[in-house]
Amino acid sequence: MTKLTYERPVIQKLNTGTMNKFGSRTEYTPVTHIEGVSVKSLMAEYGSPLFVISEPQIRRNYQSAVRAFKTRYPKVQFAWSYKTNYLNAVCNVFHQEGAWAEVVSIFEYQKALKNGVPGNKIIFNGPDKSADDLRTAIINHSLIHIDHFDELYLLIEIAQELKTKATVAIRVNMDTGIYPIWDRFGFNYENGQAWNAINKIMSAPELELNGLHCHIGTFMLSAGAYATAAWKLCDLAWNIKLKWNHMIHYLDLGGGFASANTLKGSYLQGSDIIPSTEDYADAIATTILNFGFKPDELPLLFLETGRSLIDDAGYLLGSVLATKRLSDGRRATIMDFGVNLLFTAFWYNHKISPAQEFSHHTEDMVLYGPLCMNIDCIRESINLPLLSKGDQVVVHRVGAYNMTQWMQFIQMRPNVVMIDAKQNVHLIRTKESIDTMLRYELVPEHLEQFKL
Amino acid sequence: MKINKNIAVSDNGFIFNPLSGDSFSTNPIGQEVIRLMKEQKTKEEIVKLLAQKYNSEDSNIEKDLVDFFQMLLSYQLISEHE
Numbered sequence: 001m002t003k004l005t006y007e008r009p010v011i012q013k014l015n016t017g018t019m020n021k022f023g024s025r026t027e028y029t030p031v032t033h034i035e036g037v038s039v040k041s042l043m044a045e046y047g048s049p050l051f052v053i054s055e056p057q058i059r060r061n062y063q064s065a066v067r068a069f070k071t072r073y074p075k076v077q078f079a080w081s082y083k084t085n086y087l088n089a090v091c092n093v094f095h096q097e098g099a100w101a102e103v104v105s106i107f108e109y110q111k112a113l114k115n116g117v118p119g120n121k122i123i124f125n126g127p128d129k130s131a132d133d134l135r136t137a138i139i140n141h142s143l144i145h146i147d148h149f150d151e152l153y154l155l156i157e158i159a160q161e162l163k164t165k166a167t168v169a170i171r172v173n174m175d176t177g178i179y180p181i182w183d184r185f186g187f188n189y190e191n192g193q194a195w196n197a198i199n200k201i202m203s204a205p206e207l208e209l210n211g212l213h214c215h216i217g218t219f220m221l222s223a224g225a226y227a228t229a230a231w232k233l234c235d236l237a238w239n240i241k242l243k244w245n246h247m248i249h250y251l252d253l254g255g256g257f258a259s260a261n262t263l264k265g266s267y268l269q270g271s272d273i274i275p276s277t278e279d280y281a282d283a284i285a286t287t288i289l290n291f292g293f294k295p296d297e298l299p300l301l302f303l304e305t306g307r308s309l310i311d312d313a314g315y316l317l318g319s320v321l322a323t324k325r326l327s328d329g330r331r332a333t334i335m336d337f338g339v340n341l342l343f344t345a346f347w348y349n350h351k352i353s354p355a356q357e358f359s360h361h362t363e364d365m366v367l368y369g370p371l372c373m374n375i376d377c378i379r380e381s382i383n384l385p386l387l388s389k390g391d392q393v394v395v396h397r398v399g400a401y402n403m404t405q406w407m408q409f410i411q412m413r414p415n416v417v418m419i420d421a422k423q424n425v426h427l428i429r430t431k432e433s434i435d436t437m438l439r440y441e442l443v444p445e446h447l448e449q450f451k452l
Numbered sequence: 453m454k455i456n457k458n459i460a461v462s463d464n465g466f467i468f469n470p471l472s473g474d475s476f477s478t479n480p481i482g483q484e485v486i487r488l489m490k491e492q493k494t495k496e497e498i499v500k501l502l503a504q505k506y507n508s509e510d511s512n513i514e515k516d517l518v519d520f521f522q523m524l525l526s527y528q529l530i531s532e533h534e
Contacts, residue, residue: 006508008516009482011467011523014475325519329526361479386479388512 007359008386028362028385031353031394034315035419039355039394042317042417047431048392049318049337051403051416055093057313058399059421062097065309068277072285075300079123081255082108084306084400085314089418089428091115094309102304106133109142123252123302125171125213127151127185134158138166145169145213145252147186152197159206169211169252170197174232176216176225185215189232198236202244209246212236215254215304219263219347223279226253230287237299238291252302253284259311261348261397270348277308307400314399316342317355320391321370331365333387338369338376341413342398343405345378352378355392358385371410408432453521455489455530472528481506485520489530495521 032039035054043050062078069076079102080094086108091101092115101112104126112122119140127147129137134151135158137144146152146168159166171186172194187194201209212233216225230253237248257280262270288301318337326332339345352367362383369376378395387393406413412432417425460468465483467476478486481502488498495517503510524530 003507004505006502006506006513007479007481009479009485009520011476011478011482011520011527011529013527014477325522329523359479 007361008388010361010363010386012363028354028358028360030357031355031396034394036423037419037425039317039392042425043319043392045425046415046417046427049316049335049341049414051341051398051414051429052315052317053087053090053399053416053418053428054313054315055418055420058090058093058310059097061309061313062094062099065277065303065305066098068281069285069301069303072281073288073298073301075298077300077302079121079302079304080309081304081306082111083404085310085403086111087403087416087428088115089426090310090403104128106130106136109133109137113140123304125215125304131158134166135162138162138164141167143167143169143211145171145211146197146201147171149197149200152200156204156206165206165208167208167210168201169209169213169250170194170201171213171215172233172236174214174216174229176228176232178217178220178222178225180217182215182217186213189236194236195239198240202240202246209240209248211250211252211299211302212248213252213254213302216256218256219258219307220256220280221258221273221275223275223283226280227283227287229253230284231291234288234291234293238293241297247297248299250300250302251288252304255303255305255307257305257308259307259397259400261311261344261350264347264349266349310399311397312399314397314402316395316398316402318393318395320387320389320393322389323365323387326366331363332368333365333384334368334370335378335393336370337395337414338371338378338411340369340371340376340407340409340411341402342369342378342395343402343407344398344400348397349379349382350398351396352382352384353394353396354385354387355394361386373410403429408437412437453489453495453530454492455486455524456528459486459529461486461490467529469527469529474527476527476529482520485517 034052035056079100080091082101082103100121101117102123103109103112105128109124119142123143124137125145129151131154134155155166172189173183173186174189175181187197201207214229214233216229233251240246240248258274260271260274316337318335321334321336324332362385364381364383367379367382369378415427415431416429418428419425458470465478467478485498499510499514502513
């Protein structure tokens with residue numbers, strides 16, 4: 001006789017008066033395939049946990065973002081934000097699509113060069129550029145975005161030493177009506193600091209001011225803030241033209257476009273409240289086009305958005321290690337992935353789906369990771385089917401920042417695979433082993449032996 | 453381990469405790485366990501009966517039953533817990 005499918009017995013107290021009028025949905029619809037490839041087979045072959053990246057989704061996101069801007073503004077160039085996800089395979093998908101590289105350290109800069117990006121198509125941002133880094137960037141004709149006066153004066157010295165002219169831009173920070181103001185990077189617009197930097201550059205024969213850059217924040221929920229930012233950059237460009245008779249070649253509006261993840265503390269789901277790429281594009285393009293530049297003076301528009309192009313192309317597959325009951329009666333489920341791999345769990349309530357069929361019965365639970373550390377909590381409260389040891393889940397929208405900010409803490413990092421348009425699966429980063437970790441350690445001779 | 457006498461269980465899994473006024477819902481297996489408890493079955497007997505009917509190991513069912521009884525106790529639906 002065939003036995004019936006087992007499901008553990010549950011009992012739940014019925015409460016009234018606590019209904020959410022928006023009725024946020026319980027995620028019990030199983031996600032059994034990603035881009036046509038079975039989740040179960042992926043985990044059987046590459047292990048659990050496992051990061052999965054969809055190449056077709058990256059391309060769809062990129063093409064749709066480019067379309068949103070190019071249909072509104074004549075001169076647009078995207079640069080892939082390496083820090084968002086600098087796995088070479090991911091970067092190269094963006095480069096194949098036409099994106100330049102945007103880097104914020106010499107490590108990322110070297111990665112871009114090794115990937116084959118020409119030096120003059122690398123935007124070098126960030127507060128940490130050594131004299132050697134700047135020398136390399138000048139020689140390669142990269143787009144150097146100056147962050148502070150120390151860097152500006154250092155650049156003048158290096159250009160004098162190299163007997164060449166360095167082409168630069170400055171990063172400008174500003175009040176765009178949103179909180180917090182990111183004033184730690186670049187030169188401030190409102191207090192005149194940006195003008196001081198511009199005047200210094202314009203009067204230095206070793207430097208040529210080619211562009212103006214800003215990056216007003218992250219996960220921006222207001223497209224209007226970009227209109228303000230674009231207006232302030234246009235204002236600087238316009239006044240540079242008036243005062244110095246010099247036309248700025250490009251404006252770089254940075255990134256910060258939101259993905260459809262749900263921020264912690266948000267009442268509504270992320271997908272219901274984020275502006276669309278078209279909203280951002282409209283705010284930026286309309287402002288620049290209406291500012292008053294002649295058609296042949298219109299600056300090239302750079303965009304460095306990362307998160308919104310990669311987040312929904314990344315999935316994390318994982319398995320239930322155990323379930324238990326907390327002292328107050330809540331269900332706790334322990335997964336084989338935690339904040340070590342899912343750094344963004346500190347900011348988001350990630351959508352998590354079961355990877356196999358369940359009944360419609362669900363329960364509220366806390367989702368913990370495998371680390372023996374109290375911080376390792378993935379979701380403080382989530383309603384999921386009756387998960388048991390060995391069951392598999394799919395975490396959605398993990399493509400941004402997790403594969404760069406992940407920690408080798410207690411556990412080692414897992415495999416990362418990419419699914420291509422023909423549903424072929426490619427291993428793009430191998431899981432770490434004890435040898436990976438020990439390769440970098442040295443033990444002094446007198447500590448090599450011990451007796452216990 | 454006895455389920456309190458006056459607890460009302462409906463056919464579709466709703467449970468009502470007239471002493472506290474609390475209502476509960478349970479899944480079909482939970483309903484079945486409560487029915488077996490009302491029939492004075494012991495934990496071991498319930499494990500055996502469920503293992504015959506469902507595709508799961510005895511140890512797994514026993515582990516889940518212990519948890520289920522713990523919840524029944526915390527909801528004051530049973531008065532003792534072995």
